[in-house]
Every structure is written in structure tokens, then in C-alpha cells.
Amino acid sequence: MSSSKSLSTNRNPGAHNIFAIAGVVIKEMYRRKDFYVLFALVILITLLLGSLNFFDDDRIVRYLKDACLLLIWLFSLIIAMTTTARQIPAERESRTIFPLLAKPVGRGEFVVGKFLGCWLACGISLLAFYFFFGVLCASREHTFSLLVYFQAMWLHWMCLGIVVALVLFGSVVFAAPSSNTTICFIVVLGIWFAGGHLHTVALQMPGLRGAIVSFIYYAIPHLEWYDVREFIVHDWGLIDWPAWVGASIYAILYTGAFLGCTWLVFRRRTLTV
């Protein structure tokens, strides 16, 4: 067993390094209290809302699904951003980045490892969130639409992939994790709520201003696609599979682009604080 492991390590040391760094990030997530607190909050708030009585009708469920999914989205964004934003600055501050990079770990592997760790950590937290959501729906509606939840969770995870890559890029551009988190949070919320409507706004703007807004519209990653809460809340059924695959590819491309930018900036960055 150990010989086969060492063989695979020897064959692909880059992948081994990436997974080792990712593993540390995941361990860090379950050692910290952030996720547990947010998960408990989701459960508490949802159960509190579920205990409300509206006109003596216990079959009302959509408001509860809506609230629960909104909390899941907000809290998963918080987990993704705060976990990612502190990765590189923390390594630099504690100077653990030097022994890491002194070993045969390239800067590209370091960036990809950090990304993978944060993204997988988000995936694990999403699994817990959506499992609770599924149990909630099953208990109130007596149905469990596994494929619908899978599609929604996958798209959510893909969206978090873009967000994690964006925040990782921000962590090599901005000085402090707090400023990075704040700026990225504003950008992500801005895209989430208004990103899809920028073209409509641009059409009403004259000249250069309109052109600039149109450019932003085409350049930004359209995170709003991945928010399929309306589909789940109002029981619209499955999303078209080709569209689902298309959105996944789009997310992979943007994630790759942000990771590439991060590597380009990070490879020439002086690491002394």
C-alpha cells in the first residue's frame, strides 16, 4: 500500500503537492468554528421560521425553502470568501510560506493547492447545507427531488469556484485580507443582483458610458446564472442538462482565468512582509 502510494507520488509529485496543500486547507476549515456557527445559524433560523403559524395552514412551505436557501447562499459566500482571503496572507505573515516554497513546491502548485482546498471545503459545507435543506423539504413536502437538489448544489459549487478563484486573485493584489474580503463581497453581490441587467442599463446610456457598461457586462462572470433558487422554491423541476453543462464549462473557464491571473501576479511577488 505504502509502496504504491510512494510510486504515485514519484510519478506525479506536482499533484501530490497540490493535494497536500488542499488537505491542510480542508483540515483548517473543520478545525475552525466558522462553519459550525453558520450551519447552526441556518438550522436555528430555519426552524424558528418553520415554527411560525400562518392562518392555521401547516402546508405552507415555499417561504421556508426560500429563506433557507437564501441563508445557505449568503453563508456559503461568507465561508468561501473568508476562508480564501486569509490563505496566502496568513502563510506570509506566519512565514510558513518559505519552508513550503523551499521544498519542491512551485508557486503555481501552491496557488492551485490553495484554490482546490478552499473549493473542496466549500463543497463539503454545501453538502451539509443541502442535506439539511433536503431533510427540511422532505419533512414538510413529503417529496425529495434528488436530481433537482444535485443540479442546484453543483451550480452553487461551480459559482463558489469562481468566487474562490476571484478572492484568491484579490489576496495577491490587495494588501489585507479584510479589504480583499470587503471588495470581493461587494463585487460578487453586485454581479449577483445587477450583473444580468447591465446590458439593459447600457442600452439606456449614451456614447462611451454605455460602451463601458456593455464591456463590463460581457467581461464579468455571470454569477446570477448559478442562483437557481426560484427553480427549487417554486418546483419548476429540472434545469435543461445542456444549459447545466454549459454553465459548468463557463464556470471552469472563469475559474481558470482568475487562477491564471493569480499565478501571473504571484510568481513575481516578493514574499517578505
Next chain:
Amino acid sequence: MIRLTMVFLFVCCLTLATVIDPSFQRMHRMESSPGNVFVALMGDSRSLFAHEFFAKADAYFHSGFYPTIFDTQQAGKELDLKEESRDKPAGSESHEEETSFLGAPKDWIDRFGRHFYPTVHTHLSGGNEREMLPWLKLSAELDPHEIATYLTASYWLRTSLNKPKEAEQFLREGLRSNPDSYAILLELGRVYLDNWKNPWVARNICILAREKWRRQEAAGDKPDPHSYEEILGEIVQADRALGDAKGLLSDLEELIKVAHSKEPLQIEIDDLKRKQGEAKP
């Protein structure tokens, strides 16, 4: 000196407490009802939120197919939810021909993005209308003077959801906040006439609604003339259910003055007069 200052401060605190305490007690009493908690926390902004929650109920009515602030909406057009809850089936016919607020896709991003949100105009049915109720309840809690909220919730409760008891309870809540509302009284009359099958009480409530309407008109408030026609219509319905020919005749004569379609009413009046003439020796 320090001791004297401390005693002086203590006396000051004690005196201040006796002055402030009654005001705090009054405030606590005022804040004991949920409505007043919202007033204290949100002030006048609560009517803004109430409107948002009503719009949320409308969005639920359309199963999420709903325009955002960026989408073009017809100016002066009422929310579907208000329109539908007025016992006017004509509204539903026009929906079939209604074009989508989305229009044609503007670009490939818009076209592709439409796979991820509802793009079909539908209305809740088959008891699913219950899903709107939490938002309507919340809207009424935030702005108890928005009468449309009570009317809409009551309409769905008493019709599709078959919950006249809850409808009546909600309308009475609305009546406590809006004692001069003829519209709430009219809706309450409908609950008694259509659901409780109690035309006697329904007639009395509608007569009270008529009085309120007339009082507002006399005061120059310009109440809705269509509501007046509806109130008189309900009174006539109650008369019919009671079998009160004399009352029916006088109420029909009142209704025909404001009714849009006068012909069937005139026929009924003539018929009643003929019957009354035959009945006299």
C-alpha cells in the same frame, strides 16, 4: 467633598428616575403589541417594506416569474394579485394574450441565462395559493393601513383555500386598524353571504359598508364608485337569498342608478313590480 458629591449624584439619579420612569412605563405598554414593535424599530420605512412583501406575494403568485426593477413594466398597471382578487374573471382572460415583460433576448448571455430562472407566466392554483399568505400576513403586520392586503388575503382564503374562518379573522384585524374601510366591510359581507350562508348578517354588514361609503363621499373623499356598485350588488344578493321582495325592489332601484348593465336589473324590477301588483287585492 468626594462623599458629598457622591451623595449629590445619587440624589440626582433618584430624582431623574422618578421623572423618567413613568415615560418608560408608557413606552413599554405601547410596545407590547407587535405592530408597535415594528413602528418603534422601522418608523415610516415599514410601509415601504410592506409594499415589497406584497410584491413578493405577487411574485409567489407567478411562481417566481416576476419583473425586477430593471425590467420594463407597464405604467399604471396594477399587480396581478390585486386584480385577480376582485371577483373579476375577465382579468384571467387577458393574461393569456399578455406578452412577457422579458421581451426577446438581448444577447447570448441573456438568452443562455433564461435557462436558470422561470420564464413562463403562470398563476398558482389548486390550493397552492396558500404559499402567498406568509408575505401578505407580514405585509399587513408592517402596514396595517394597506387595505388591499386584507382584501387579497381574504379573497384567497375564502375561495380557493376554503378557510372562511381565517378570512373573517384577518378582515376583523384589518377593520380594527381601518374602522372606516367600506372595502373591508364589503369583503366581510361576502364571507357571510358566500361562505357562512348567512344573508341576514351579510346584508347588515353591507349596509354598514354603504353608510361608510356615503359618509366618505359626503366628506369629499372621492371613494371608489365601482366599490359602491359592488356593495349595492351584495345587498341585492342578500335580499334575494332572504326572499325579501320589498327590500329587494328598493335595493334594486338604488343599484340601477349606478349599475353599468341596467337591462337585466330593469327586467327584474319590472317583474317584481308586476308580482307585487298581482299580490295586491
